[in-house]
Amino acid sequence: MAGYLVKADSEGQPGPDTYNRTLAQGANLFARALQPHGGVLMFRAFVYDDNLNESDWKADRAKAAVEYFKDLDGQFDDNVVVQIKYGPIDFQVREPTSPLFSNLFHTNTAIELEVSQEYLGQQCHLVYLPPLWKTVLDFDLRVNKKPSVVQDIISGERFNRSLGGWAAVVNVGTNKTWLGSHLSMSNLYAYGRLAWNPTVDSEQILEEWTRLTFGQNEIIMNEIIAMSMDSWPAYENYTGNLGIQTLTDILYTHYGPNPATQDNNGWGQWTRADHLSVGMDRTVWNGTGYTGQYPDEVAQIYESLETTPDDLVLWFHHVPWTYRLKSGETVIQHFYNAHYAGADTAQGFISQWESLEGLIDGERYEAVRTRLVYQAGHAIVWRDAINNFYYNMTGIPDEAGRVGHHPWxxxxxxxxxxxxxxxxxxxxxxxxxxxxxxxxxxxxxxxxxxxxxxxxxxxxxxxxxxxxxxxxxxxxxxxxxxxxxxxxxxxxxxxxxxxxxxxxxxxxxxxxxxxxxxxxxxxxxxxxxxxxxxxxxxxxxxxxxxxxxxx
CATH class of the missing domain: 2.60.120.260 (Galactose-binding domain-like)
Incomplete structure (x- = not known):
């Protein structure tokens, strides 16, 4: 063993705070035992209060990492690496870059990614993850108005730290495909490839993996690349988009749709949705103050509704359902359109894969086809559940007349x-x-x-x-x-x-x-x-x- 991984003071489990110690003191306890042996302690920053009060407009789980760790910067021993999830919540389908990366200047840091698709279809849905990861790895946090790309922070280069790193939650098991799905293995390969060289393009990695896994046939390669590159945008579309997070059941299996579970509990993954409006106000001027955890140049972008990208608008702002996005669509109509578009893309995966029949061995062909057929059906379950839930909440009809209307x-x-x-x-x-x-x-x-x-x-x-x-x-x-x-x-x-x-x-x-x-x-x-x-x-x-x- 090269060291230990420790998670503390989170989700009701005891940690240093239980014994009236700081997180740094708790980390250093292990680090000092490891130090004579050259060991490293990976200390997870996934620490938060799971009993937040939703009626408090300023309560915000997303602020937890910075609130817990920022004031401890410089107090961690040199063989401690603080392991930070790519976003401030929990491996959602899209999150802004964790601001903690820009708040630790004297502490070794690593990024934590997830290969296991806990909230993203659990390998039953094809979701190629590197394009999601790259939204964080390539993000420039502009610390002190200087280039501060996340991949340079976690390497130790940006703040001249001795250690840095990468970590991933991976559910390799006894299944002969390792991850249960033949196509999901591209995520595990890509994780290792990016950790070695984070500048490599997601599609290039996918081409490498496809050639190594399925051979040199250009037809096979082109179809798998096309499906995989479309998969994360499709999944985001038919689950949760505009930064509202993945609207899965967070209280049960983290798998299928159940948007009501996001709110009215202490877990803090709230949408604050009602019949008039939706989204978390995380601004400094009127909301939770989360935007203030970023360096000024980034904070200014997210503080303003006008400059916040559409794909994160509901993460940072509470807006009427009739608010018009930069695309020209209202929020509710975007929901309807995106959920139909995403499910339609998933239907197309079947025919794309079936075009490869006879080019791929029968065992792998049937195993992948079974999952894609299932995904196509479950994408429609997702589409209808989310659209019906918010149509019922808002009473605003789909301009295209699709939601609630199924003539066949x-x-x-x-x-x-x-x-x-x-x-x-x-x-x-x-x-x-x-x-x-x-x-x-x-x-x-x-x-x-x-x-x-x-x-x-x-x-x-x-x-x-x-x-x-x-x-x-x-x-x-x-x-x-x-x-x-x-x-x-x-x-x-x-x-x-x-x-x-x-x-x-x-x-x-x-x-x-x-x-x-x-x-x-x-x-x-x-x-x-x-x-x-x-x-x-x-x-x-x-x-x-x-x-x-x-x-």
């Missing part, structure tokens, strides 16, 4: 039910029309039927359902009693591997699609659900999509 859907609760009953899903936005169906007991087979009042033709039939932890239900879909397909609710044992859920919610929501099904007007469609364990064969809706139509 058949709600499960509107079908003729036998052995099934309706179920009010919570959170409400995790279900189409707020409602799903579940079997009446864990031993009752459920049947849902409907007559298809659609033009005759060929359709893709999608079924949105819920795959819970603790059971493996089985469903069969048929048209005129001719089986179209069947599937198993096996996400708790499936190779996807994200944190499972025991509830009907945004984490367990999923979709299966059967392609090119020939339908005649007035055909009967039937779903039969066989429950298993605690999983009551839940179904949300059925969608019939003509060629080229996205739900």
């Amino acid at each position: 859907r058949i709600e499960a609760e509107s079908m003729a039910l036998d052995g099934y009953q309706t179920y009010a899903v919570s959170p409400f936005e995790a279900a189409s029309n707020l409602t799903a169906i579940v079997t009446m007991s864990n031993s009752t087979v459920g049947t849902a039927k409907t007559i298809l009042e659609v033009p005759s033709g060929t359709y893709d039939i999608g079924v949105n359902y819920y795959d819970l932890y603790g059971g493996q239900s089985r469903w069969t879909l048929s048209v005129n009693d001719k089986a179209v397909g069947e599937w198993l609710g096996d996400m708790d044992h499936h190779s996807l591997g994200h944190t499972p859920s025991i509830y009907l919610d945004g984490h367990s929501a999923s979709r299966i699609t059967f392609r090119d099904v020939k339908i005649q007007h007035s055909d009967e469609l039937k779903i039969v659900g066989q429950p298993n364990g605690v999983e009551p064969a839940p179904v949300d809706y059925v969608v019939l999509l003509p060629p080229g139509v996205i739900d």
Whole structure:
């Protein structure tokens, strides 16, 4: 071992403060034991109060790192490296650069990145992370009005420090792909590559990794690069954009959508959203004062609504939903448009990958395709959940008429039910029309039927359902009693591997699609659900999509 990693005084765990010591004293306790052996102590700056009062307009978890560490600058021993998350909250889909990098002049610092995608799809969603990391690594904090790029600060160069460094949270496990997903391995490769040379371009790294992993075929390389480079912008679009953070469930699995969990608790990842306005006011003049933690040149940009970039506007400012961005869109219309655009991009990943069939070995081809199909369905879950949540909150309609309007859907609760009953899903936005169906007991087979009042033709039939932890239900879909397909609710044992859920919610929501099904007007469609364990064969809706139509 070269040293130790220590996290202290955070999330209810004891640390130096418990024993009436400063964080520097706590770090130095370990550092001095390591020093004779040439050891280094990595001391995490992820320290904050998790019981903040949301009614206090000036309370702000994002200020914690500077508040805890700035006054200790110079008190850490020379073999201590303070390890700083790239943003001030917690590995969100977009955060401003942590201001702590610009507040420690006499302390060794390292950047902490995350490969494991805790809030970013947990490897079930393709999200190539280096473009996100580069927004921080390449950021110039302009300390004392001089060039102060983050990558030069963590190397020790900018403030003439003896040590610096990089760290990453990585969930390498026993899966033979290491991270569960073949394509997610590009993030682990890129982390090491950037740590060696942070000036390398994200796309160049991706090209290197693709050649090393999938060979020299230019067709393969071009498609994987195109998908991967589009993946972070797409994920940001269909989850949380404009700097509002990833609107995942922060109280449960950090995976699926649940925007209400951001607020009304002490964790401090607040959106401060109501029917009139949204966003954290972090200005000095009227808000939490967070902008004042940056050097003057950067602070001035973020202090002003006019100069704050659109992609961080809700991080720094509290604005009406009708506020017009630099793009010309209102905030709420941007939400609607971005969530549709992001989900549409995710649908395209499937055809992009399928164009490589026969060029990639069957095992890897099918493993990646399975995840991309799942991601496409879950992106629609995300899109609808966030759009419906904020439409319900604001009452402001989508100018394009999409939100709440799905002409190709058949709600499960509107079908003729036998052995099934309706179920009010919570959170409400995790279900189409707020409602799903579940079997009446864990031993009752459920049947849902409907007559298809659609033009005759060929359709893709999608079924949105819920795959819970603790059971493996089985469903069969048929048209005129001719089986179209069947599937198993096996996400708790499936190779996807994200944190499972025991509830009907945004984490367990999923979709299966059967392609090119020939339908005649007035055909009967039937779903039969066989429950298993605690999983009551839940179904949300059925969608019939003509060629080229996205739900």
